[in-house]
Each structure stands twice: as C-alpha cells, then as structure tokens.
Amino acid sequence: MQARLLRLAAKKWRVSIAQANAVFSAHKVWSFITEGYPALHTEGDEAVFEEISVFLKRKRQMAAHLADGMLLYR
Secondary structure (H helix, E strand, O other): OHHHHHHHHHHHHOOOHHHHHHHHHHOOHHHHHHHHHHHHOOOOHHHHHHHHHHHHHHHHHHHHHHHHHHHHOO
16 A cells, blocks of 8 residues: 555655655654554545645645744744
C-alpha cells in the first residue's frame, strides 16, 4: 500500500518519487500510514491519498497558527 501511495502522491503533485518521499518523511506521513493502517487498508488508494492530503493540510494550518501566535508574543 505504501509504495502505491507514494507513486500516487508523486503523480498528483507532479514531483519525483524521491521528492514525494521527502515530503512523506519530513511530515511523518509514513507514521500516519503505519498507525492508521487498520482503518486505512480497507479504503482505496484515492481515499487514503485524500486522508493524507487532509493530514498535511492540518499540519500546515497548525504550523501557520503557531507562527501567528509567536508573532503575538514578540
């Protein structure tokens, strides 16, 4: 499943497999997949990719929120 998801991400994001892997590694997507495997493996690749996209979007939103909060305390 992980290899298929990595190839799907690279295709959808129009990047190399290595670049998609770097994103997965940097943002702990591999851990997300491993921890969520019991539920994720029952879904198709497109649905799991959507879950990954939501996961990454929430991480970006959290990072932006934390950065905004840091600016308030300066």
